[in-house]
Amino acid sequence: MKTQGRPTSPVAANDAMQPKTVSGNKALKQATKLIFETGTPRRTGVDLPEPKGRASRLGDHAREGEIGLPGLSEPETMRHYVRLSQKNYAIDLGVYPLGSCTMKHNPRLNEKVARMPGFADVHPLQPISTVQGALELMHELSHWICTLTGMPAVALTPKAGAHGELCGMMAIRARLDADGQSQRRRVLVPESAHGTNPATAVQCGFTVDEIPASGDGRVNLDALKDKIKSDPDTVAGIMLTNPNTCGLFERDIIEIADLIHAAGGYFYCDGANFNALVGRVRPGDLGVDAMHLNLHKTFSTPHGGGGPGSGPTVLSDALKTHAPVPYVVQTDEGYDLVEHKDEVSFGRMCAFHGQMGMYSRALTYMMSHGSDGLKQATEDAVLNANYIQASLSDVMTPAFGGVCMHEALFDDRFLKDTGVETLDFAKAMIDEGYHPMTMYFPLVVHGAMLIEPTESESKGELDRFILSMRHLAEKAKAGEADMFKQAPVHAPMRRLDETQAARKPVLRWTPPVETAEAAE
Amino acid sequence: MRYLPSNENDRAQMLDVIGVKSIDDLFEDVPKSARLKDLIDLPKHQSEQAIEQHMARLSAKSVSASSVPFFCGAGAYKHHIPATVDHLIQRSEFLTAYTPYQPEISQGTLQALFEFQTQVALLTGTEVANASMYDGSTACAEAVVMAKRVTRKSKAILAPGLHPHYAAATQTLASTLDISINEVTPQIGADAGVIDMITDETACVVVQSPNVFGEIVDLAPIAEKAHAHKALLIAVFTEPVALAAIKSPGEQGADIVVGEGQGLGVGLNYGGPHVGLFACRQKLVRQMPGRVCGETVDANGERGYVLTLSTREQHIRREKATSNICTNSGLCCLAFTIHMSLLGDAGLKRMATLNHEAACHMADIIDGIDGTEVLNDTFFNEFTVRLSRPAEEVVDALAEKNILGGVPFSRIAPDGDPSLLLVCTTEVVSDADMHAFGHALEEVLG
Incomplete structure (x- = not known):
């Protein structure tokens, strides 16, 4: 390269110089208007043949006029969405320690397998003889799930964790009704539960009776006994997360299951945190009657910015006959589908068989790890969480003493009198290059910070994360509240006004007023 | 194990910092009786290559839609998806992000959702849309539950042209919430009959258009009667491309519009993941389920x-x-939005026209075959044929000839007329495929 006449070393940086650019871009951070502001209805990025002008059978129902959908050419589309993508944090970029959400590495082999034509390009209503490979995969996945959980049956159809909860609670309700126990409509839910638990119970027509936590972050056993004793004939069951949302194993779980069963109820276990147990503990050995698995948490199917998920739900012998349709059965000739409900099945939960695209990914993940790798992954996840807890406990305040499982829970006592709140601390983590932990959940802890590192982080990465967290805790204690209140300053945007968004909801683009008037 | 970065040395150092001797000490809260001593009885870890081979062999045991003349619809539709869509949704920043709870570092997902919501509102002719449901059927069920909240009434009327699986999913959710639903017998040409069923006690009436038989339903008179009785019209669709060709449910007076978005941007995936679309009037938004951006x-x-x-x-x-x-x-919304952005108004309308023309041509071919009768007065890209033999036998015989020749109605409605066949023809079907289907059908019925 010719360097003559071209300066090769920069002048010293002056951080006060922050030019406001004409373009609105900030180097790699490109300003990105809405497609409605850049596209036009006549432009298209898809080449389709000329219509032939064959007769119409639409009757007098044809849509007239423009729909108003802007189109972009292919390069414009590519650029628009690549620019948008660069405004997102992602697991592939850095530590994403959202407690209870299990942001682990998403292997790309899983993506490749999910796109194989025999799984991705088959129709849910093709003749059974033409989908044997897809059914075999579902059968194989069921075998892995039942073996890992120690449960006799699994309903694959639920489309996400909350849908799995619905499946389990519907099965419990169907069983109670079949046994003439329809007066049992009270579901016990610990106050630390995920919001989906009480919402699900209500959606199944149950009432929610909240159980307080004890001082060590677990279910208060005496309170539970009192709740049952107050009216045992109305107890439908309990919804309990294990390990719970404080990241703790419910030590009394077998006794809890026995108490519920003795009262005539069923034990729904929220399996959101099954990744702390795989290969070391089987829910079937804990007295569980129903439990959903989040394939998008424990078994690494990608979260995709909010979904899709998949929530296969394991069922005990007492509940399995009430499972929803459709489900796969093995026959002499191969595999078949049971698609229509009999007298005891509680029915259908969705249009087709659930999330095939997630089954193929999850099974690929399971087989990649194998029995040994799955156990190791569990152990590493628990080890990493405890390492973080131990490394931060002198500068932050762990909510409870002792070891944790796959996630470490802190409260905001260490921020007392600093002027810094959990939210500010989280936003400062963004500037450090980390996605914040889960905040203000679980509700049983003040200003909760729930950190789940997963097994995907190396010790080196954890050490850097710990260093940042210690630095922030010390800054907060040193009285640098302003820095926290301003955070984040390095993100694509500053803090957003959520109050304004909720007060005057603008939920879609509308044409600017001048244009709308001109059009009239 | 290739996905686990820690080695034995790291693990030992971390145990040391924690102050425990072994990993077992971290599981001390697990009751002794439930601690597994041995590895679970499943195969051990395998290489990427071994698994890819295993899965490729499994995949080869199914007949994929692209490999044969293909005419299945009834709730899931085969369309061409531009390569750009799948590339973009596999960007790490979209694929491996969580729900956008921290907006400062999630503007990519959030802006795409805002665009998605606007596109859905425009397509359905409504004011606002949410950021998606699991699929069309669960969106339909949630809409019925929402109608109970809005109207404080608990009787729902489902039209006889509603996809039986949507009716079943709705029945499942409604059954536990004291929502009463009429006995629905699927029937062609009977949707207008719901008008006479609406009373002051009606919370909502649920009508699909194009319906499960492919017929286009006039929603306006149903909306008028529903509104006169302070009931909501919930309009349902299973094929989003249809809405580019027919009057939008919103402009016909629907209060809530729900449906399946899979046809745009999302593959068949053997039934899932798909993407439920949910739109409604602005004034109902605080009763709407699901996330909204x-x-x-x-x-x-x-x-x-x-x-x-x-x-x-x-x-x-x-x-x-x-x-x-x-x-x-989430990610299916993104795929939908990218496909819609590529198409734009002009592209989507042309795609819809091509679908409709292909279906018209297919209907003409089938109509000319002895032992068949096309039952529809109107349709978009699928229609119903009465056959002289049970449709399930015919479809199986066609599959033997490597043609996936539609969906027997009895497959989705076990008590339904076994002679009915639902045939769908989209832009991916060539004229040659149509003629091959016609000839094969002639042979099978002959």
């Missing part, structure tokens, strides 16, 4: 987007939430 400004006054109205949702309202839904179909 809204516009706001940041501390610099710059426009940005956040998840909003979360006081409807389970993580805030718990047992008082409008729904228990949490995870939705």
Whole structure:
């Protein structure tokens, strides 16, 4: 390269110089208007043949006029969405320690397998003889799930964790009704539960009776006994997360299951945190009657910015006959589908068989790890969480003493009198290059910070994360509240006004007023 | 194990910092009786290559839609998806992000959702849309539950042209919430009959158009009667491309519009993941289920987007939430939005025209075959044929000839007329495929 006449070393940086650019871009951070502001209805990025002008059978129902959908050419589309993508944090970029959400590495082999034509390009209503490979995969996945959980049956159809909860609670309700126990409509839910638990119970027509936590972050056993004793004939069951949302194993779980069963109820276990147990503990050995698995948490199917998920739900012998349709059965000739409900099945939960695209990914993940790798992954996840807890406990305040499982829970006592709140601390983590932990959940802890590192982080990465967290805790204690209140300053945007968004909801683009008037 | 970065040395150092001797000490809260001593009885870890081979062999045991003349619809539709879509949704920043709870570092997902919501509102002719449900059927079920909240009435009427699986999913959710639903017998040409069923006690009437038989239903008179009795019209669709060709449900007076978005951007995937679309009038928005993204400004006054109205949702309202839904179909929304952005108005309309023309041509071919009768007066890209033999036998015989020749109606409605066949023809079907189907059908019926 010719360097003559071209300066090769920069002048010293002056951080006060922050030019406001004409373009609105900030180097790699490109300003990105809405497609409605850049596209036009006549432009298209898809080449389709000329219509032939064959007769119409639409009757007098044809849509007239423009729909108003802007189109972009292919390069414009590519650029628009690549620019948008660069405004997102992602697991592939850095530590994403959202407690209870299990942001682990998403292997790309899983993506490749999910796109194989025999799984991705088959129709849910093709003749059974033409989908044997897809059914075999579902059968194989069921075998892995039942073996890992120690449960006799699994309903694959639920489309996400909350849908799995619905499946389990519907099965419990169907069983109670079949046994003439329809007066049992009270579901016990610990106050630390995920919001989906009480919402699900209500959606199944149950009432929610909240159980307080004890001082060590677990279910208060005496309170539970009192709740049952107050009216045992109305107890439908309990919804309990294990390990719970404080990241703790419910030590009394077998006794809890026995108490519920003795009262005539069923034990729904929220399996959101099954990744702390795989290969070391089987829910079937804990007295569980129903439990959903989040394939998008424990078994690494990608979260995709909010979904899709998949929530296969394991069922005990007492509940399995009430499972929803459709489900796969093995026959002499191969595999078949049971698609229509009999007298005891509680029915259908969705249009087709659930999330095939997630089954193929999850099974690929399971087989990649194998029995040994799955156990190791569990152990590493628990080890990493405890390492973080131990490394931060002198500068932050762990909510409870002792070891944790796959996630470490802190409260905001260490921020007392600093002027810094959990939210500010989280936003400062963004500037450090980390996605914040889960905040203000679980509700049983003040200003909760729930950190789940997963097994995907190396010790080196954890050490850097710990260093940042210690630095922030010390800054907060040193009285640098302003820095926290301003955070984040390095993100694509500053803090957003959520109050304004909720007060005057603008939920879609509308044409600017001048244009709308001109059009009239 | 290739996915686990720690080695034995790291693990030993970490145990040391924690102050325990072994990993077993971290599981001390597990009751002794439940601690597994041995590895679970499943195969051990395998290489990428071994698994890829295993899965490729499994995949080869199914007949994929692209490999044969293909005419199945009935709730899932085969369309061409531009390569750009699949590339973009596999960007790490979209694929491996969580729900956008931290808006400062999630503007990519949030802006795409805002665009998605606007596209859905425009397509359905409604005011607002949410950020998706699991699929069309669960969106339909949630809409019926929402209608109970809005009207404080608990009788729902399902039209006889509603996809039986949608009716069943709705029945499942409604059954536990004291919502009473009429006995629905699927029937062609009978949807207008719901008008006479609407009374002051009706909370909502649920009508699909194009319906499961492919017929286009005039929604306006149903909306008028429903509104006269303070009931809501819930309009349902299973094929989003149809809405580019026929009058939108919103302009015909629907209060809530729900349906399946899979046809745009999302593959068949053997039934899932798909993407449920959910739109309604602005005034009902606080009763809507699911996440919704809204516009706001940041501390610099710059426009940005956040998840909003979360006081409807389970993580805030718990047992008082409008729904228990949490995870939705995020990445499928993105695929839908990218496909729609590529198409634009002009492209989507042309795609719809090509679908309709192909179906018209296919209907003409079938009509000319002895032992068949096309039953529809109107249709978009699928229609119903009465055959002289049970449709299930015919479809099996066609599959033997490597043609996936539609969906027997009895497959989705076990008590339904076994002679009915649902045939769908989209832009991916060539004229040669249509003629091959016609000849094969002639042979099978002959």
